[in-house]
Amino acid sequence: xxxxxxxxxxxxxxxxxxxxxxxxxxxxxxxxxxxxxxxxxxxxxxxxxxxxxxxxxxxxxxxxxxxxxxxxxxxxxxxxxxxxxxxxxxxxxxxxxxxxxxxxxxxxxxxxxxxx
Numbered sequence: 001x002x003x004x005x006x007x008x009x010x011x012x013x014x015x016x017x018x019x020x021x022x023x024x025x026x027x028x029x030x031x032x033x034x035x036x037x038x039x040x041x042x043x044x045x046x047x048x049x050x051x052x053x054x055x056x057x058x059x060x061x062x063x064x065x066x067x068x069x070x071x072x073x074x075x076x077x078x079x080x081x082x083x084x085x086x087x088x089x090x091x092x093x094x095x096x097x098x099x100x101x102x103x104x105x106x107x108x109x110x111x112x113x114x115x116x
Contacts, residue, residue: 008063019048
C-alpha cells in the first residue's frame with residue numbers, strides 16, 4: 001500500500017511519513033490492504049487534504065508527475081504565481097477564471113475538483 005502510494009504520488013517515503021503518522025498507516029491497513037490501489041491513493045490524498053498539508057493543486061500536479069515548471073509551461077500560469085497558489089500565499093478560489101480553467105485543463109481535472 002505504502003509503496004504504491006509512494007510511486008503514484010512521486011513523494012519519497014520520508015516525505016510520506018512526515019505527513020502521515022505510522023500509526024495512521026497501521027490503523028488504515030486492515031481496511032485498505034484488500035482495496036484497489038486507486039482507492040487507497042485517493043484515501044491517503046484526502047487524509048493529507050483534510051490535514052491541510054498539501055493543496056489540491058499540488059496533489060493533482062504530483063499525480064501527473066509534473067514539476068511546477070512543467071505545469072507553468074503547460075498552463076501558461078506564471079511559475080511564481082503557481083508556487084504561491086500551492087503554498088497558500090494566494091487563494092486559488094480567488095484566482096481569475098481563466099487561470100483556474102488553464103490549470104484544470106493542464107491537470108486534466110474539472111475546475112471544481114481543483115478548487116474544492
